[in-house]
Structure formats: C-alpha cells, structure tokens
C-alpha cells in the first residue's frame with residue numbers, strides 16, 4: 001500500500017519539491033508511518049501526510065497555482081514560515097491525488113499546531129520535528145517521548161517552537177499559542193513542568 005501511495009504522489013513531489021525537500025518529506029513520511037503504527041493509528045494516512053505536508057513550501061502568494069483569500073496573503077506577510085501549511089490543503093485538494101481521511105487536516109496544522117489536534121495531526125506535527133536528519137538538539141529526547149506519550153511529544157515540539165521563535169525575535173502565530181495552551185490543558189500543569197526540561 002505504501003508503494004501505491006509513493007507511485008501516486010511521486011509526480012507531484014518531483015514536480016514541486018527540490019531534491020532535499022523531497023528527501024525530507026520522505027523521511028517525515030517514514031517517521032510518521034512508524035509512529036502511527038506504534039499508536040495504532042492509520043499508518044497509510046500518516047505516510048501520505050508526511051509525503052505531501054510541504055508541497056506548498058516552494059511557493060508564495062504570487063506563484064502558488066491556486067487562488068487564495070486576502071487573509072491568507074496577510075499570513076504570508078506576518079508569518080511566512082506558516083503560510084505553506086495553511087494554503088496547502090485547499091491546493092492539494094485540487095491536484096490529481098486522493099488525500100486519505102485526516103491528511104489535509106494534519107497538513108493544515110503541521111507548522112503551528114492548534115487546539116484540539118487529532119492523534120494523526122499530532123503524529124505529523126511531531127514527525128516533522130523528529131525525522132532523523134533534523135538538527136535540533138532535543139530531537140532524540142522528543143523522539144523518545146513520542147514513543148511513551150504522544151501529547152507529551154506534541155507539547156515538547158510546540159514549546160520548542162515557541163522557545164526558538166522568542167530567541168530569534170519572531171512573532172508567534174496565534175494557532176501556536178492555542179496549541180500550547182490546549183496541550184497544557186490536556187496534560188495538567190504539573191506534567192508540563194517536567195516537559196520543560198526537554199524544551
């Protein structure tokens with residue numbers, strides 16, 4: 001089945017992604033696939049989400065081959081690193097590929113996280129951070145967290161993202177704040193304190 005997903009996605013991946021971005025997407029797909037199996041989720045959907053999650057990354061509002069609303073153009077101005085995730089699903093839906101259930105939702109939230117994330121969405125969110133070639137110093141620790149508690153790993157990823165954005169003096173998209181508050185609420189403050197050591 002993975003082979004069929006690769007065959008279906010390959011023309012789009014080769015057309016729109018650079019070789020390095022394509023290789024990253026394949027690593028995210030494999031990482032998400034293994035996490036989904038570990039958590040008894042739809043591994044095929046996780047794999048496809050990994051393959052497609054960055055498909056809109058090479059574009060800007062003026063080059064994306066799909067019309068977008070003014071509000072999404074505003075996102076490009078304020079949060080350029082987030083934009084590709086928010087425009088990706090509607091565009092991918094117009095392409096010659098059939099997204100499996102939950103895939104477009106997972107892609108939409110994969111950069112910011114959000115409140116009320118499905119398990120599949122969390123799998124992609126975490127896999128994008130822990131794929132084996134990511135250079136983050138806490139990558140391995142979060143990969144281990146993801147084996148024991150998916151929400152702990154989600155909290156560690158969103159906390160790390162916020163920490164990094166603060167350090168670099170960049171604005172934080174409201175969805176990212178929503179995600180942090182939502183996962184903290186799910187886990188309770190005492191648990192989140194222990195995760196701080198990983199962030």
Ligand SMILES: [Fe+2]
Nearest residue numbers: 028053054128
């Ligand atoms: Fe990615």
